[in-house]
Amino acid sequence: MNIFKSFIQITWKSTSGRISLIIFGFCLVLAVVGPHIAPYGPNERCYDAAGKLLRLASPSWDHWLGTTVLGRDILSQMLWGAQTAMLVGLLTALGTVVIGLNFGLIAGYFGGRIDAILMRITDILLGLPFLPFIIVLLSLTDRNIWTIILAMMFVMWRSTARIVRAEVMSLRQRQFIAAARTTGANDTDILYREIAPNIMPLAVTSITFALAWAIITEASIGFLGFGDPDVVSWGSILYDAYASQMMYRAPWWVFPPGIAIMILVTSVYFIGRAYEEVINPRLQERM
Amino acid sequence: MSMFWFRRLWQSALTLFTMLTLMFFLFRMLPGDPTATVISPALYPKAQEILRMQFGLDKPLWEQYFVYVKNLSVFDFGLSFHTGRPVADEIGSRLLNTVLLVFPSLITAYALGSIVGAVVGWSRGSKTETILVFLSTALQSAPVFWLSMLSILYFSIQLDLFPIGHIVSPGKFPDETWRMYFSADFLHHLALPFLVNTLYQFCFPFLLMRSSILATVGEDYVELARMKGLSERSVLYRHAMRNSLLPLATTLPMTLGWAVAGSVVIETVFSWPGLGLLMVEAVGRSDYPVVQAAFLLIAVLTVLGTLIADFLYTLLDPRIVNE
Numbered sequence: 001m002n003i004f005k006s007f008i009q010i011t012w013k014s015t016s017g018r019i020s021l022i023i024f025g026f027c028l029v030l031a032v033v034g035p036h037i038a039p040y041g042p043n044e045r046c047y048d049a050a051g052k053l054l055r056l057a058s059p060s061w062d063h064w065l066g067t068t069v070l071g072r073d074i075l076s077q078m079l080w081g082a083q084t085a086m087l088v089g090l091l092t093a094l095g096t097v098v099i100g101l102n103f104g105l106i107a108g109y110f111g112g113r114i115d116a117i118l119m120r121i122t123d124i125l126l127g128l129p130f131l132p133f134i135i136v137l138l139s140l141t142d143r144n145i146w147t148i149i150l151a152m153m154f155v156m157w158r159s160t161a162r163i164v165r166a167e168v169m170s171l172r173q174r175q176f177i178a179a180a181r182t183t184g185a186n187d188t189d190i191l192y193r194e195i196a197p198n199i200m201p202l203a204v205t206s207i208t209f210a211l212a213w214a215i216i217t218e219a220s221i222g223f224l225g226f227g228d229p230d231v232v233s234w235g236s237i238l239y240d241a242y243a244s245q246m247m248y249r250a251p252w253w254v255f256p257p258g259i260a261i262m263i264l265v266t267s268v269y270f271i272g273r274a275y276e277e278v279i280n281p282r283l284q285e286r287m
Numbered sequence: 288m289s290m291f292w293f294r295r296l297w298q299s300a301l302t303l304f305t306m307l308t309l310m311f312f313l314f315r316m317l318p319g320d321p322t323a324t325v326i327s328p329a330l331y332p333k334a335q336e337i338l339r340m341q342f343g344l345d346k347p348l349w350e351q352y353f354v355y356v357k358n359l360s361v362f363d364f365g366l367s368f369h370t371g372r373p374v375a376d377e378i379g380s381r382l383l384n385t386v387l388l389v390f391p392s393l394i395t396a397y398a399l400g401s402i403v404g405a406v407v408g409w410s411r412g413s414k415t416e417t418i419l420v421f422l423s424t425a426l427q428s429a430p431v432f433w434l435s436m437l438s439i440l441y442f443s444i445q446l447d448l449f450p451i452g453h454i455v456s457p458g459k460f461p462d463e464t465w466r467m468y469f470s471a472d473f474l475h476h477l478a479l480p481f482l483v484n485t486l487y488q489f490c491f492p493f494l495l496m497r498s499s500i501l502a503t504v505g506e507d508y509v510e511l512a513r514m515k516g517l518s519e520r521s522v523l524y525r526h527a528m529r530n531s532l533l534p535l536a537t538t539l540p541m542t543l544g545w546a547v548a549g550s551v552v553i554e555t556v557f558s559w560p561g562l563g564l565l566m567v568e569a570v571g572r573s574d575y576p577v578v579q580a581a582f583l584l585i586a587v588l589t590v591l592g593t594l595i596a597d598f599l600y601t602l603l604d605p606r607i608v609n610e
Contacts, residue, residue: 123302124309126593127586129548132566136578139317139570212428219430220552224567238433242556247436248444258433265428 007204010278017274020267027264031086034079042080042232045071056250066252068237069244077232078256084233085264088149088218093211095153100160101203105191107161108168115165122158130155131217135226144228148221152214160206167202171195201279208272212265219261234261295597299590307359307583311352314575342366365576369569374580378562382547382584384454385554385561387468389546392481393539396488401535403489404496405528409519411501420497427490431483435556438483449479452558480557488546492535499531506530533603537596544589 011017040046046054046067053071057063065074107118137151171177172195180194221227222235225243234257241247247254330338339345342365343354358365364374407416426434443451450456454476460467467473503509504527512526551563558564562581569577 120298120302120305123298123590124306127302127306127544127589129551129566129582129585130545131551132548132563132570132578132582135567135570136313136317139573140313216428216430220432223430223432223552224555235430238430238436242436248440251440254433254436254440258429258437261433262425262429266425269424269428 003200003204007275011271011275013278014274016270017278020270020274023263023267024271027082027267028086030079031082034082038073038076038079040073040076042077043072044076046073047071056246056253058250059252065256066250068240068253069246069250070240074237074253074256077237078234078260080232081234081237081257082260084145084228084231085215085218085261088145088152088233089211089215092149092152092156092214092218093207095149096156096210096214097160097203097207099153100157100206101164101196101199103157103161104164105168105196105199108165109172109187109191109195111169118161119165122161125155125158128155131220131224134217134221135224138221138226143226145231148218148228152217156210156213160203160210163202163206164199167199168195171198201275205272205276205279208268208275212268212272215261215265215268219257234258292598295594299594303583303586303590306586307579308352310579310582311355312348314573314578315348317570317573317575342368364580367569367574367577369572369574369577374576377577378565378580378584381560381562381565383468384559385547385550385563388477388480388484388554388559388561389550390543392485393488393542393546396485397492397535397539399485400489400492401496401528401532404493405500405523405531407493408497408500409523409527411504416497420494423490423493426487427494430552431487432552432556434487435480435483435553438479439556442479450476452476452556454560480553480559484550484553492538495534495538496531499534500527503527503531533600536603537600540592540595540599541589543592544585544587547588548585 008021011021046057046063048054048057054063054067055071056069057067057071059066063073063075065078067073068077103118107115134151134155137154138147141147177190177194180190185194218227218233219235219238222233222237223239223242225239227233227236227239237257238254241250241253336345343351346354355365362375364378366372367374367377370377403419407413407419410416439451442448455467455470455472456476459472460470500523506527508530509522509527512522517525547562549563550559550561551567553559554561554564555567562584566578566581569575569581
């Protein structure tokens with residue numbers, strides 16, 4: 001919680017950070033309350049007064065963002081989708097950084113054979129085609145948002161591990177580590193009490209990048225038709241629009257999901273950058 | 288020096304070998320009968336048996352693995368379960384289509400990105416800089432398949448300037464000869480996905496170049512160049528930019544493999560018959576000889592790219608000495 005508080009405080013200092021935090025906070029609130037304030041269910045078919053299915057209705061007072069070819073309300077789908085994007089994004093980013101941080105700490109600190117093995121694993125993961133490999137993993141199991149989160153975590157930790165490892169290797173040589181060792185601290189103490197706190201700023205920036213990347217990846221999985229069939233996501237809305245071949249007649253179907261992803265991910269990038277600038281004064285000087 | 292490269296090569300080979308072994312067994316866990324399309328259940332059991340033998344599926348898994356590795360060593364990737372044709376033939380033309388789409392746009396994006404990034408970074412604090420940095424971050428945040436859909440909506444449907452998808456007009460080159468790649472029709476189909484991909488790929492080199500130009504401000508050699516009385520323009524192009532090109536030159540080869548793998552979504556939207564689209568289709572059909580070969584190809588590209596990047600690094604920056 002302490003890290004979280006200082007993270008908000010630090011980011012709040014810059015104008016772009018403040019605006020981005022407000023936008024992100026707004027999306028977060030929408031994700032939490034979205035399904036409750038959505039006027040219709042995500043897969044509910046809407047009918048007009050005469051009882052006719054509302055196919056591809058353009059935006060109106062009853063349907064702010066119009067309807068899909070199956071008569072579904074796009075605004076409601078967007079609100080349910082916000083929850084999917086946020087849940088999948090946050091859990092994936094958190095998991096990715098926790099795994100990557102631990103592997104990076106262990107590889108960088110112990111070096112030798114452990115380091116060699118862990119680095120070869122990251123080499124393999126870096127060599128694999130990112131999205132197709134996730135799709136392979138998803139084909140092995142049931143497709144639901146939990147397996148999507150796990151599959152993304154399984155591939156994405158590699159980058160964090162490498163960045164953290166490089167930092168740990170330089171920290172290992174420092175005076176305070178030698179000092180801790182003379183006081184009789186064991187490896188676990190040194191790793192998690194002395195080194196890990198110094199890695200935290202790096203871990204926090206990694207989380208923002210992982211979050212941005214996870215949101216886009218989840219949308220791409222949905223767009224390719226490999227998403228959770230029971231859950232509406234922004235990617236799956238675009239998949240429906242594309243697969244129905246009706247997007248040419250209904251531009252209002254195509255715009256909202258992409259704009260939402262763009263706004264959310266942009267705010268995440270700017271939050272990460274604002275935090276980095278304050279944490280790393282050399283960057284700030286240059287701005 | 289040579290010892291370092293020898294070890295790097297050995298490590299890369301080991302990585303590739305471990306990967307292809309893991310993939311071999313992983314893909315065989317994919318659900319569904321992959322041979323259903325080639326070996327029809329309607330065939331006589333005897334005929335099914337013969338076909339299975341042709342694909343080597345009657346042998347135990349470990350034996351299949353040794354046959355696979357042995358065949359790989361002479362660049363035989365096996366037969367596709369879906370079409371029954373050799374995998375090398377299936378993948379070859381698809382790879383060419385992806386390379387023709389991805390590499391030109393990647394190189395254009397890096398060239399443009401580094402120039403615009405340098406000019407913009409040099410005039411730091413200007414309004415243009417703020418706007419361009421914001422725009423490229425927003426562009427980078429948008430899913431590329433959505434940008435593709437928008438471009439089709441506007442340029443193909445609204446303005447009717449470009450075809451909606453595919454590599455050439457249907458029926459124009461029925462035998463798909465190499466002549467197709469030299470036709471105006473092909474270029475017409477290539478234009479829109481090329482533009483979208485270039486625009487999307489532009490963001491990263493642009494932002495990278497801008498920040499490394501910012502890092503040169505105040506460096507001694509830049510001040511010295513100024514003191515020599517060089518114009519601002521030559522200080523930028525001859526001195527600051529040259530040094531800032533280093534991180535770009537080393538990331539470009541590394542991105543080649545990723546760009547091929549990342550073309551999946553853009554190829555899907557434009558129905559571009561490339562390697563990315565083939566991979567997704569092949570996973571769906573559990574056609575693992577094709578998936579394996581495609582994955583291996585991309586891994587080789589990535590590993591080679593990383594080696595080239597490391598080599599360029601030592602070549603361009605003599606201060607780097609490998610242990």
